[in-house]
Amino acid sequence: xxxxxxxxxxxxxxxxxxxxxxxxxxxxxxxxxxxxxxxxxxxxxxxxxxxxxxxxxxxxxxxxxxxxxxxxxxxxxxxxxxxxxxxxxxxxxxxxxxxxxxxxxxxxxxxxxxxxxxxxxxxxxxxxxxxxxxxxxxxxxxxxxxxxxxxxxxxxxxxxxxxxxxxxxxxxxxxxxxxxxxxxxxxxxxxxxxxxxxxxxxxxxxxxxxxxxxxxxxxxxxxxxxxxxxxxxxxxxxxxxxxxxxxxxxxxxxxxxxxxxxxxxxxxxxxxxxxxxxxxxxxxxxxxxxxxxxxxxxxxxxxxxxxxxxxxxxxxxxxxxxxxxxxxxxxxxxxxxxxxxxxxxxxxxxxxxxxxxxxxxxxxxxxxxxxxxxxxxxxxxxxxxxxxxxxxxxxxxxxxxxxxxxxxxxxxxxxxxxxxxxxxxxxxxxxxxxxxxxxxxxxxxxxxxxxxxxxxxxxxxxxxxxxxxxxxxxxxxxxxxxxxxxxxxxxxxxxxxxxxxxxx
Amino acid sequence: xxxxxxxxxxxxxxxxxxxxxxxxxxxxxxxxxxxxxxxxxxxxxxxxxxxxxxxxxxxxxxxxxxxxxxxxxxxxxxxxxxxxxxxxxxxxxxxxxxxxxxxxxxxxxxxxxxxxxxxxxxxxxxxxxxxxxxxxxxxxxxxxxxxxxxxxxxxxxx
Numbered sequence: 001x002x003x004x005x006x007x008x009x010x011x012x013x014x015x016x017x018x019x020x021x022x023x024x025x026x027x028x029x030x031x032x033x034x035x036x037x038x039x040x041x042x043x044x045x046x047x048x049x050x051x052x053x054x055x056x057x058x059x060x061x062x063x064x065x066x067x068x069x070x071x072x073x074x075x076x077x078x079x080x081x082x083x084x085x086x087x088x089x090x091x092x093x094x095x096x097x098x099x100x101x102x103x104x105x106x107x108x109x110x111x112x113x114x115x116x117x118x119x120x121x122x123x124x125x126x127x128x129x130x131x132x133x134x135x136x137x138x139x140x141x142x143x144x145x146x147x148x149x150x151x152x153x154x155x156x157x158x159x160x161x162x163x164x165x166x167x168x169x170x171x172x173x174x175x176x177x178x179x180x181x182x183x184x185x186x187x188x189x190x191x192x193x194x195x196x197x198x199x200x201x202x203x204x205x206x207x208x209x210x211x212x213x214x215x216x217x218x219x220x221x222x223x224x225x226x227x228x229x230x231x232x233x234x235x236x237x238x239x240x241x242x243x244x245x246x247x248x249x250x251x252x253x254x255x256x257x258x259x260x261x262x263x264x265x266x267x268x269x270x271x272x273x274x275x276x277x278x279x280x281x282x283x284x285x286x287x288x289x290x291x292x293x294x295x296x297x298x299x300x301x302x303x304x305x306x307x308x309x310x311x312x313x314x315x316x317x318x319x320x321x322x323x324x325x326x327x328x329x330x331x332x333x334x335x336x337x338x339x340x341x342x343x344x345x346x347x348x349x350x351x352x353x354x355x356x357x358x359x360x361x362x363x364x365x366x367x368x369x370x371x372x373x374x375x376x377x378x379x380x381x382x383x384x385x386x387x388x389x390x391x392x393x394x395x396x397x398x399x400x401x402x403x404x405x406x407x408x409x410x411x412x413x414x415x416x417x418x419x420x421x422x423x424x425x426x427x428x429x430x431x432x433x434x435x436x437x438x439x440x441x442x443x444x445x446x447x448x449x450x451x452x453x454x455x456x457x458x459x460x461x462x463x464x465x466x467x468x469x470x471x472x473x474x475x476x477x478x479x480x481x482x483x484x485x486x487x488x489x490x491x492x493x494x495x496x497x498x499x500x501x502x503x504x
Numbered sequence: 505x506x507x508x509x510x511x512x513x514x515x516x517x518x519x520x521x522x523x524x525x526x527x528x529x530x531x532x533x534x535x536x537x538x539x540x541x542x543x544x545x546x547x548x549x550x551x552x553x554x555x556x557x558x559x560x561x562x563x564x565x566x567x568x569x570x571x572x573x574x575x576x577x578x579x580x581x582x583x584x585x586x587x588x589x590x591x592x593x594x595x596x597x598x599x600x601x602x603x604x605x606x607x608x609x610x611x612x613x614x615x616x617x618x619x620x621x622x623x624x625x626x627x628x629x630x631x632x633x634x635x636x637x638x639x640x641x642x643x644x645x646x647x648x649x650x651x652x653x654x655x656x657x658x659x660x661x662x
Contacts, residue, residue, distance in 0.1 A: 055651030168560050172518060175552035179525055182549065186532075186542040193532060193542055194525075221584050224618060225577070390628060392619025393635050396611040400639040403594070403607050404646075408653045413595045420591045427584060431576065432511050442549075450545040462538035 003134050010359030011366055019060055020360075024368045027064035028375060031071020036079050036087040036383040037394070040219055042072035042314075043331045047215040048398060050208050050338050051405025058342040059357055063364035065338050066318075069331055070122060070365070073274065073311045074372045077114035078383040081303070082107060085387055090274040090310035093282045097295060097302025104298050108241020109248065113300055114307045115376050116244055117256055121308030122369040124260035125267065125315030129322075130362060132268070133351070136323035140348035143324075145459075146466055149452035150473035152445050154480045155270040155326045160438045161483050162269070162276075169434045177442020178449075180205060187451050188458075200414060207337040208409055210443055213419040214436055215330065216402055218426020220395055242377055248300055255285040255301035256308050263309030267316020270328030274313040281309035315365065321346055322358065326445065330437045333444045341409075505581065507574040508564065515561040522554025583617050590614070602658020604644045611636035 014020045027049070034045035045068045053061040076091030081098035094114060101110040143151065156174060164170040183194045184204030195201040249256075259281035266277035285305035286295045295302050318335075320326045325347030327333040339346050344354060351358055376383075406415050429436055460466035467473050529550055532543030590613050598606040615632040644662065648655045 052646070055647070055653065168556055168563070172553060172556045172560065175549045175556065176518070176521075178549035179521075179546060179553065182546045189536070189542050191532070191542050193546060194528065220618075221580075221587075224580050224583055390619060390623050390631075392615035392617075392623075392628065393631060395618040396615035396632060396636055397639045399614045400607050400611045400636065400643055403610065404603070404643040407603065407656075408647050408651065411654065413598055413656075416591055416595050420588050424584065424588060428510065428514060431507060432514055446545075446549075454540050454544065458539045462535070462540070 003130060006355070006359045007130055007362060007366075010356075010361070010363030012363070013356070013360045014059075014063070014363035014367055019057075020063055020364060021367070023056065023060040023064040024067050024364050024371060025375075027067020028071040028074075028368055028372050029379075031068040031073075032075035032372070032376060032379060032383060033386055034068060034088075035072035035075025035077075035091070036386045037389070040223070040398075041088040041215075042069050043211075043329075043334060044215045044219045045069075045072055046331050046334045046338075047208075047211040048402060048405070050211060050334055050341075051409050052401065054208075054338060054341045055408060058339075058344055059360050059364070061338060061342060062335070062361050063368070065335055066361070066365060067368050069335070070311065070314045070368060071372060073122075073314050074115065074118045074376045075383055076310075077118065077303075077307055078111065078376070078380055079387050081110045081114060082380075082384045083387060087387070090278050090306075090313075092275070093278040093306035094303055096282070097297070097299050100296070100298035101300065101303065106241075106298065106300075108238055109245070109300065110303050111377075111380060112242035112244060113248055113252065113303050115242070115373055116249070117252070117259070117304040117307035118311045118376075119369060119373045120256050121260045121263055121311035122315065122372075124257075124308070125264050125312035126362070126365055126369060128264045128312070129315040129318055129365075132319050133323050133358075133362075136319060137348040137351040140324050141352075143348075143472065144470070145452050146456050146470055147472045147476070148324075149449060149456055150467060150476035150480075151324060152326060152449045152452060154476045154483070155320070155328065156438070156441060156445060156449070157480045157483050158270045159328070159441050160435075161487060164435045166433055166435075167487065169432070170438050173429065173434045173436065174438035174442045177439035178446040179442075180210070180439075181443045181446025182450065187447065188454055200412075204447075205418060205443075206409060206415065207333075207443060208341065209406065209415050209419045210422050211334045211337060211440065212402055212406060213422025214426030214429075214440065215334070216398065217419065217423025218430060218436075220398060221423060221427035222430055223391070223395075239377065242380075252301050252304035254288055255281075255305040258284050258288065259305035259308035260312040263312030264316040266309075267313030268319045268328070270320060270326065273329055274310040274317070277309040277313040277316075278306035281305040311369075322350065323348060325350075325448075327441060330440045333437075333440045336444055505576050505578075507576065510576065512561060512564055515557050515564065518553055518557040519561065522550050522557055525550030526554060587614060587617055590617075598656055600658065602660065602662055603656040604640045604662045605658055605660065607643065608636050608640040611639060 030049060031045060034040050034042060046065050049065060049068050053064045072088060073090060076087040077094045080086045080091045080094040081102050084095055084099035086092045086095050098110045160170045160174045161167060183201055185202055186193055192202060262281045262284060263277040266280060282302060282305050285301050286292045289301055317329050317332050320328050321332045321336055327336045336346055406419050407413060409415065426436060456466050467477060525546055529543035529547035533541035534543045534547055535541050590610060594606055594610045612632060619628060647653045
């Protein structure tokens with residue numbers, strides 16, 4: 001009941017503030033476009049908007065950034081269905097059935113289902129976020145420095161191991177991130193580290209420069225290698241055909257429900273991400289269907305499940321950020337940077353000390369989720385055409401916004417040089433298949449992890465057994481060991497089985 | 505440039521970085537008495553980088569064939585290089601020209617460099633100039649008037 005009251009007042013506070021509504025609208029519009037544009041994903045969108053957003057009040061800024069994130073989840077489906085071109089990674093699964101549906105003349109039905117599935121998934125994710133945030137934050141208050149340190153180690157391990165085929169490069173990426181996080185003044189003893197006599201580096205490298213460089217500029221460089229979107233016949237549709245039909249809802253109810261739940265659970269897990277959630281949701285919907293053979297040929301459940309999952313996952317992703325202060329994905333790391341730049345420390349204390357901020361922000365999410373249903377349907381023609389926007393115009397405008405935004409953070413033009421360097425690094429690491437998420441999380445979580453480890457060891461006078469003194473931290477560290485060892489064990493078993501087969 | 509070559513060069517650079525981080529960390533002091541010193545954590549990350557980068561380099565020579573056939577087109581490297589140089593020049597030019605004019609020029613250069621060759625033409629150039637001027641003007645108003653950030657003004661007062 002208390003949660004409902006807090007949420008109700010949060011929604012009212014957001015809905016009654018025109019500035020807040022404008023921020024949600026701008027964020028959602030930018031997100032929709034980013035989601036529809038191939039090449040720039042939600043992380044790039046949030047990173048590019050970060051320096052712009054931090055100029056506003058904290059709730060307005062976060063509402064805008066979150067709007068970009070969940071807006072992108074809505075927008076990706078439009079081009080996937082109408083043109084067979086996924087705007088971002090989480091909408092790849094929507095192409096499988098959405099595009100065949102469009103080719104069969106059911107584009108409106110597929111678009112309608114994608115929008116409503118996104119709304120349902122978003123709503124389930126939001127309810128999950130609202131409930132879990134309360135529970136998590138209460139339990140998280142029991143976490144001391146030792147438990148938080150163990151949790152950070154677990155999160156970094158999860159992020160590094162999951163979502164990559166090359167663990168070696170993933171751990172190097174993490175190591176680089178952890179090192180970059182140590183640049184600047186030592187947090188405990190105050191001496192400079194890796195500053196090379198530069199006063200600019202004394203405060204460390206601003207995370208926003210790394211995020212905008214690696215995700216904004218780096219993705220732009222990567223997109224230079226992509227050919228222009230080939231002109232394909234856009235499937236025809238009418239606004240009327242996008243209206244909800246009960247028969248579709250009834251047919252897709254299981255796919256919608258399981259997709260939303262899978263999306264949320266996978267979203268909560270650090271490192272798993274929305275793309276993995278859509279794949280799992282699609283596979284589950286196919287398994288549960290009475291006509292699995294229709295999947296891939298234009299089954300409407302094949303649109304409902306992944307769309308519900310990616311929107312639900314986007315809110316699941318926020319649970320650990322807001323309750324524990326631990327971002328589980330690159331986009332959340334950028335959002336966390338936004339929170340920190342606005343002087344807010346995410347974590348359980350945020351719910352105690354900034355309760356109004358948290359609930360108003362959650363209120364904006366509910367409004368944004370509903371608003372997106374209408375604006376996505378209205379903007380379908382624009383979103384579909386966005387794929388063909390000329391690259392030169394798009395990148396020129398991105399550079400313009402980025403230049404002003406980066407300058408605006410510290411009123412320093414030198415920051416642009418740092419951003420450019422990280423842009424090149426982002427391009428090179430992406431080309432070489434180094435996952436960027438561990439690097440980014442290493443930079444964000446690294447300084448907190450170092451502080452936790454060193455403070456704990458100062459308390460114990462250098463005795464490492466302090467990390468085994470609490471049942472919570474023991475449990476978390478055991479989980480970490482399992483996560484790290486399990487892939488090695490599996491690989492060992494696989495290679496043994498192979499050698500046995502060969503010798504036989 | 506072949507990706508495998510870039511991969512090995514990058515691994516080599518990471519090894520050098522790892523050695524630098526490890527040696528600097530030792531200099532910073534791993535322990536102060538019984539408690540970890542400023543070099544403790546960088547040492548851990550340095551060792552992680554160094555050991556794994558050596559393993560990666562060894563792997564690339566022994567059996568890594570997954571990315572051997574890929575190449576980066578010289579044209580892409582050239583565009584990235586010129587864009588990066590343009591950003592560096594912008595940093596020095598902005599105090600002289602003013603932020604909005606320098607941004608406008610940078611945007612035009614970016615557009616010209618990144619546009620698909622088969623979609624260039626008079627219409628594109630016109631749109632690029634108009635879009636760059638409009639974006640620079642909107643950013644100037646948004647950051648200067650709405651967010652109230654002190655911007656850099658040039659000789660023309662903008």
